[in-house]
Amino acid sequence: MTSGLWETVLRGVWVTVQLLVFSALLGGVVAFVVGIARIHRRRSVRFLAGCYTEVFRGTSALVMIFWVYFVLPPAFGWQLVPMWAGTLALGLTYGAYGTEIVRGALNAVEPAQGEGGIALGFTPWQRMRLILLPQAVPEMIPSFGNLLIELLKGTALVSVMGMGDLAFSGNLVRLALQESAEIYSYILVIYFVIAFLLTRLMRGLEKRLKAGVA
Amino acid sequence: MTWDWDAVRDFLPHLWDGLLVTLQVLVLGSLISFTLGLVWALLMRTPTRWVRWPVEAVTEFVRDTPLLVQLFFLFYVLPEWGIAASALTTGVVAIGLHYSTYTMQVYRAGIEAVPPGQWEAATALSLPVRRTWTAVILPQAVRRVVPALGNYVIAMLKDTPLLMTITVLEMLGEARLFSQEHFQFTEPLTVIGVAFVLISFPASLLVRALERRLAS
Numbered sequence: 001m002t003s004g005l006w007e008t009v010l011r012g013v014w015v016t017v018q019l020l021v022f023s024a025l026l027g028g029v030v031a032f033v034v035g036i037a038r039i040h041r042r043r044s045v046r047f048l049a050g051c052y053t054e055v056f057r058g059t060s061a062l063v064m065i066f067w068v069y070f071v072l073p074p075a076f077g078w079q080l081v082p083m084w085a086g087t088l089a090l091g092l093t094y095g096a097y098g099t100e101i102v103r104g105a106l107n108a109v110e111p112a113q114g115e116g117g118i119a120l121g122f123t124p125w126q127r128m129r130l131i132l133l134p135q136a137v138p139e140m141i142p143s144f145g146n147l148l149i150e151l152l153k154g155t156a157l158v159s160v161m162g163m164g165d166l167a168f169s170g171n172l173v174r175l176a177l178q179e180s181a182e183i184y185s186y187i188l189v190i191y192f193v194i195a196f197l198l199t200r201l202m203r204g205l206e207k208r209l210k211a212g213v214a
Numbered sequence: 215m216t217w218d219w220d221a222v223r224d225f226l227p228h229l230w231d232g233l234l235v236t237l238q239v240l241v242l243g244s245l246i247s248f249t250l251g252l253v254w255a256l257l258m259r260t261p262t263r264w265v266r267w268p269v270e271a272v273t274e275f276v277r278d279t280p281l282l283v284q285l286f287f288l289f290y291v292l293p294e295w296g297i298a299a300s301a302l303t304t305g306v307v308a309i310g311l312h313y314s315t316y317t318m319q320v321y322r323a324g325i326e327a328v329p330p331g332q333w334e335a336a337t338a339l340s341l342p343v344r345r346t347w348t349a350v351i352l353p354q355a356v357r358r359v360v361p362a363l364g365n366y367v368i369a370m371l372k373d374t375p376l377l378m379t380i381t382v383l384e385m386l387g388e389a390r391l392f393s394q395e396h397f398q399f400t401e402p403l404t405v406i407g408v409a410f411v412l413i414s415f416p417a418s419l420l421v422r423a424l425e426r427r428l429a430s
Contacts, residue, residue, distance in 0.1 A: 055411055057418075058410055060371075060372040060373065060374070060375045060386070060410055062378075062386060063410060064407070066389075067404070067407055071403050074399070075400060149278055153278075156280035156283055157280075157376070160378075167280060170283065179294070180294060181287075181291045184283060184286055188279045188283055191279045191283065192275055192279050196278070
């Protein structure tokens with residue numbers, strides 16, 4: 001492989017990392033907002049949040065990406081930059097998986113903790129922010145770590161729409177070299193290294209958060 | 215936003231064709247992943263680390279890299295190595311292999327959940343190793359993990375559209391073909407999006423019911 005081709009691959013790595021960070025941020029916001037809504041006092045809020053989760057978990061991420069690229073622009077008259085279209089589709093889909101993690105961890109907090117907050121006259125928002133979340137968040141980290149790996153693998157899907165991520169750069173190099181075993185092996189190894197680094201990062205984060213609670 | 219019911223009607227026959235291919239991939243992929251996952255899980259129980267380490271490394275690698283790139287790898291590299299397989303076969307093998315690295319963990323948890331007394335009883339009866347596994351451990355382990363395996367079948371369903379990228383005409387492939395021929399993107403893509411929810415939501419309810427039944 002020539003240095004020019006390696007440059008293509010490196011640019012692909014950069015796009016993949018950007019997409020991963022943006023969609024993880026969007027997905028995280030979605031997971032917390034909808035996840036907290038799923039244990040709201042009002043039935044209607046819980047129902048709507050449940051519908052969101054089921055619809056976005058129910059469809060395939062690739063179908064969602066196609067939808068955002070091809071149906072949204074003519075339907076609403078605006079066109080998204082590929083990076084934002086990819087971020088939107090991935091963030092909304094993987095965020096829906098995250099809502100289950102948030103809901104599960106919040107439900108696992110001892111009920112007496114919330115009752116203690118009521119006894120002290122905390123508002124619901126104070127209870128959430130000061131009592132429930134600090135105890136629930138460290139428990140979410142391992143599951144979020146797994147979801148982050150799934151998201152990393154999901155970012156490869158945007159290459160189907162011609163966005164120049166790592167998987168797409170692999171296709172370009174294959175066309176240039178007329179040879180596939182070598183380049184796809186490299187691409188797989190690069191993905192594996194990124195996944196490995198993410199696992200390490202999440203493990204460190206878990207340690208720090210757990211130390212904060214105990 | 216315009217919605218054309220005629221386009222939906224025209225697309226329906228293609229939807230059925232795609233659905234059949236999707237279900238075919240799902241059934242064959244599940245069979246491969248269930249069998250291969252059990253093989254990995256059993257290999258991880260062998261006493262020698264010279265078997266466990268390579269199995270662990272390979273499955274970890276497959277689990278942490280994108281299915282899409284694995285599909286490309288098999289689709290473009292196998293012919294270079296002189297192995298000719300249809301796109302559908304390649305796709306089924308790739309998806310089955312990928313998910314076997316997940317089902318392997320499910321089986322592992324199921325095997326570890328079998329109470330130690332069962333192993334001890336098998337030893338006390340001096341059952342041979344094979345009989346211990348086939349008559350005592352596996353029947354109990356597999357029963358426990360059926361709902362978890364069901365969850366992975368649903369996850370696999372949602373990954374079947376990836377096969378479109380290697381020219382398999384499953385639901386999304388049919389939708390894209392139809393869109394390009396008729397210049398109508400909204401209807402076919404929305405219809406298959408709804409179709410996915412209509413299949414996977416009842417399926418996940420079924421899995422949850424199974425879970426409750428096993429728990430009680």
